[in-house]
Amino acid sequence: MSATLTQTWYMTQRQLMAYWRQPVFLLINLIQPVIWLFLFGSLFRKITDLGGFGTGSYLDYLVPGIVVMSALSSNMWAGMGTLEEIERGTLNRFLTTPVSRGALMNGNVVSQGITTAVQSVIIVALGKLGGADYPGGITGLALLIVASTLLGTVFGALSNALGMLVRERESIIGINTFLLLPLTFLSEAFMTPSLMPGWMRHIADFNPVNWALVAGRSAMAEDPDWADVATRGGALLALALAAVWLSTRTFRSYQRSV
Amino acid sequence: MAPTTGGPAPHHLRTRALAVETNQLVKTYPGGVKALDGMELAVESGIVFGLLGPNGAGKSTTVKILTTLARPDAGTAAVAGHDVLRHPGRVRAAIGVVAQKSGADPVATGRENLLLQRRLYGLRGAACARRADELLARFDLADAGNRPVKGYSGGMCHRLDVALGLVHRPEVLFLDEPTTGLDPEARAAMWEEIARLAGEDGLTIVLTTHYLEEADRLAERIAIVDRGRVVVEGTPDELKGELRGDAVHLELSEAVADGAEPPLRDALTALPGVHEVAVDGRRVSARADDGAAAVPTLLTALERAGAAVATATVARPSLDDVYLRYAGRSFDEAEAAAEAPVPAGAAGGVR
Known part of the structure; x- marks a missing residue:
């Protein structure tokens, strides 16, 4: 077991180093959220006047949305x-x-x-710099990051499985472009559920992206709804485990197909 | 010992331990492409063994099974005394693999690639670093060792790949098409390196190649593979010796007169150890048991007949001739057949 742990660390280190040595990717992954924060922040600034956001500043509402969207979009490419x-x-x-x-x-x-x-931490910090307020404090932020990481694990593992299965870049690109926006916009990433059409809200209930948002935002509230955090967080954890299990299975079938 | 057709040496001839032994390996890929059809191999320890065959003959599939990447549908295989199916872990610890694409990490340096590879075999710390430096120096990569691999030339990448395969001092080293895609200079350097490796204590090298010249030059024993099985096995000289001697080609300074051809041919055929004489104008060709010894005799005989010789060449039979004889088709033909379209879903799976 300890050998597996040590080797897991070697493999992790290898991947992180590759990431670190290609600053372009690092930069893109940082610049993109900044652009989203600025773009959506400006575009929807007045939307909080409609009420239901639980805050007067749209940026407060937006930060978890960008954190979760970024976790989704960067992990979707893992299969590449x-x-x-x-x-x-x-x-x-x-x-x-x-090994x-x-x-x-x-x-x-x-x-x-x-x-x-x-x-996620960097986006939260950028939000803070832009004047966002996090009433849930450090615990709320930590739980948001856990939720976004779990969501990332779900889509990272699925993307890996897809990469091993189809072995075609085009399929990954196609599926990602097809899924990213619907998954993001069929959730409360940028819009409070009370202003969403009913049918959208129902779909969002089944959207893992929304689970991460509900769990994160609930934990970040001044008076957190722990039941929401636990149910959505638990569902994400279960889904992440299932996705990793599936990708391990795919890995085995890859080995058989060599 | 004469070359053996279609299988390993009989038991009583095995004097040394076997580094690789396979028994009736069968592997069919989805789509019905039969990659292996009763592959039988017996490779003695400490030699360079060449698996020679055209693309699609089953060489790479054999290597994949022997290196625990793929599982056979039927049959057994053992490497370094361990069964590949029952004890894949032991096999992995004993082998080094240099695949056609070994995939060194391009953003990591040569040294980092070596260090990681060594760690995967369980060595850590200073000994690990020493081994990496040793290999970098040996493969002429000492200066490049701290540079990312993506800046390496093709030849440097290949040398790093071989170093990666040797990092844990394996008992059996698999070299899968080690010079495919290399320019002539890099190929020559790789051949030199393989020859050097062959001298190492106890290291067995299993080399797959579709270059006849490469197998001839590097391998002590060769198994010629065609359509998923071994068609003949032996030393390169044994295999070529099976053909009827060397080819001797002579060119005369003047053409022999039409009427003089038959008597000249008869005179030359009468010489000891000379067969299959053909005389055609200025060209005289023959097969000789020992080409080098036959040349002076031929020259004397021709001189006596009044024909002056301009040039004389002796050619050992090539493995191409051997291949043609045992596989029943020429090497080029087999290559072309392998490149022909295969059933959908099987593309790329046969190699």
Whole structure:
């Protein structure tokens, strides 16, 4: 077991280093949320006048939305990295060494989790710089980050599974562009549920992106609704475990197809 | 020992331990492409063993099974004394693999790639760093060791790939098409390196190649593979010796007169160890048991007949000839057949 843990760390380290050494990706992942914060923040500034946002400043409302959207959009591309490793022969090279197969999978999950958490922290800090207020304090923010990381894990694992299964960049690109906006806008990322059409609200109830938002926003409130945090957070955790399990299964079927 | 057709050496001939042994391996890919059809191999420890065959013959599939990447549908295989299906972990610890694409991490440096690879085999700390430096120096990468791999030339990447395969001092090293895609200079350097590796204590090298010249030059024993099975196995000289001797080609300074051709041919055929003489104008060709020894005899005989010789060449039979004889088709033909469209869903799976 300890060997698996050590090897998981080696694999995590390797992925994080790749990320760190390609500052362009780092920059894009940071600039994009800034643009969203600025763009949506300006566009919808007056929307809080309609009420139901629980705050007079739209930026307060927006920060968790951007955190969750960014976690979704960056993790959706995880499969591209996996695909590249398959094509480059890296995965097969590791598979002929005694490295634990679990460590190979876990390395991906852990490094993506760390990246998502760091990205979320930076967005929260940027929001603070822009004047956002976080009444739930540090506990609320921590839970928002946990929720966004879990959501990232769900979509990262699914994207990895897709990469191993279809082995085509086009499919990943197609599915991602198809899913990103509907998943984001069929949630309370940018709009309070009380102003959403009824049918949209019902769909949002089944949208994992919305679970992360409800859990995060509830935890960040001045007077948190812990039941909401627990139910949505629990559902996300269960889904994340299921997605990782599925991607491990796909990994096994990849090994059989080599 | 004469080359053996279609299988490993009989038991009583095995003097050394076997590094690789396979028994009736069968593997069919989805779509019905039969990649292996009763593959039988027996590779003695400490030698360079060449698996020679055209693309699609089943070489890479064999290597994938022996390196625990793929599972056979039927049959058994053991590497370094461990069964690949029952003890894949032990096999992995004993082997080094240099695949066609070894996938060194491009953003990591050469040294970092080596360090990680070594750690995966359970070594840590200073010993790990020492081994990385040793390999970098040995593969002429000492200066480039701290640079990211994405800046390496093709030849440097290849050397790093080999270093990655050797990092834990394996018992058996698999080199899958080690020079495919290399320019002639890099290929020559790689050949030198493989020859150097072959001298290492106890290291067994299993080399797959579709270059006849490469197998001839590097391998002590060769198994010729066609359509998923071994068609013949032996040393390169044994295999070529099976053909009827060397080809001797002579070019005369003047063409032989039409009427003089048959008597000249008869005179040359009468010489000891010379067969299949053909005389055609200025060209005289023959097969000889020992080409080098036959040349002076041929020259003397021709001189006596009044024909002056301008040039003389002796060619050992090539593995191409051997391939043609045992696989029943020429190497190029087999390559072309392998590139022909395969059933949908099986594309890329056969290699």
